[in-house]
Amino acid sequence: MSDAVAPVRQFIVAGNWKMHGSRDMIGSYCETLRAGWSQAIGTTPPPSVLLFPSYCHLERLRAGLGELPVEVGAQSVHAEVAGAFTGETAAAMIRDLGVGWTLVGHSERRTLYGETDAVVAGKLRAALAAELKPVLCVGETLDQRRSGAAEARVEQQLATAIAAVDAGLVARLVVAYEPVWAIGTGETATPEIAQAMHECIRRVLADRLGPAGAGCPVLYGGSVTEQNAAALFAQPDIDGGLVGGAALEAPRFLQIIAAAAKRGSKP
Numbered sequence: 001m002s003d004a005v006a007p008v009r010q011f012i013v014a015g016n017w018k019m020h021g022s023r024d025m026i027g028s029y030c031e032t033l034r035a036g037w038s039q040a041i042g043t044t045p046p047p048s049v050l051l052f053p054s055y056c057h058l059e060r061l062r063a064g065l066g067e068l069p070v071e072v073g074a075q076s077v078h079a080e081v082a083g084a085f086t087g088e089t090a091a092a093m094i095r096d097l098g099v100g101w102t103l104v105g106h107s108e109r110r111t112l113y114g115e116t117d118a119v120v121a122g123k124l125r126a127a128l129a130a131e132l133k134p135v136l137c138v139g140e141t142l143d144q145r146r147s148g149a150a151e152a153r154v155e156q157q158l159a160t161a162i163a164a165v166d167a168g169l170v171a172r173l174v175v176a177y178e179p180v181w182a183i184g185t186g187e188t189a190t191p192e193i194a195q196a197m198h199e200c201i202r203r204v205l206a207d208r209l210g211p212a213g214a215g216c217p218v219l220y221g222g223s224v225t226e227q228n229a230a231a232l233f234a235q236p237d238i239d240g241g242l243v244g245g246a247a248l249e250a251p252r253f254l255q256i257i258a259a260a261a262k263r264g265s266k267p
C-alpha cells in the first residue's frame, strides 16, 4: 500500500447498468436483492453499494430498493448548469431527484461520444459543484498498454480531471480504474496488473491532492464477475468494483457484494 497514513477508505461495489433495464426488471431485481441481502452482507463494516441505471429509471429503482442500503447514481452528467443542450442532463437536475452519485468519464462516453479529458474535467467540476459524488473513470486502451504507455495515459487522465477538483471537495471523489480492453470483453486485468495500476493511481492522488487524495476509494472495473471478485478485492489498493454485465443479474451482483463484504474495510 502506498500511503500508510491515509484514512480508512470506503469499500464500494457499484453496478453500471448502461442502457439496460426496464420497470419489470427493476421490480424482480430489487426483490432478489432484498431476499439475499442479509446473507450476502453478513459482516461489519458492510461495503457501500451503488447502482447506476439510466436516467429514466433512477426514481423507479430508488423506490424499488426501499429500505435496502443501496444508493443510486446517474451514468453521466453535463458540464453546464443549464442551456440549449438537447438530450443532456445537468448535475443539479440529478441532485434535484435526491440522487447523490454520478459516473464521470466512463470509457464508453470517451470513445463513443468524444468526451476528451478536458470535457471529463468539466463534468467532474459540475458534479462536485452540485454536491454529487462522482466516480471518475480512467483507463488505458489495449494499444496503450501494449506500447508501455498505460500508466502515462492514466496519469494524464487523472491530472486533467484533478486539476478541476477544489481541494475542499476531494473527500467526495471516487476513482474507478477501468482498462478499456477489459470492459465488456470478458478479459479481466489480473489482480497483479490491477493492483499495480491502483498503486500508481493512489500515488498520483496523494501527490496532487495530499492525504485526502490518498484516501479516495479506487475501484476496479472491467469484466468483474462473481468468480474473480474476491481475488481482485483482496489486493491492498483495490477498494471495490465497478461492475457492468454481472450487475445486471441480481444473484450475480449479490455474490460480488458478498465477496466485498468478506474483504471489509482497508486501513
Ligand code: PEP
Pocket (backbone or CB within 6 Å): 016, 018, 178, 182, 183, 184, 185, 186, 221, 222, 223, 224, 242, 243, 244, 245, 246
Ligand atoms: C463497466 O461498464 O463499467 C464495466 C466495467 O463493464 P463490464 O463489467 O461488463 O466489463
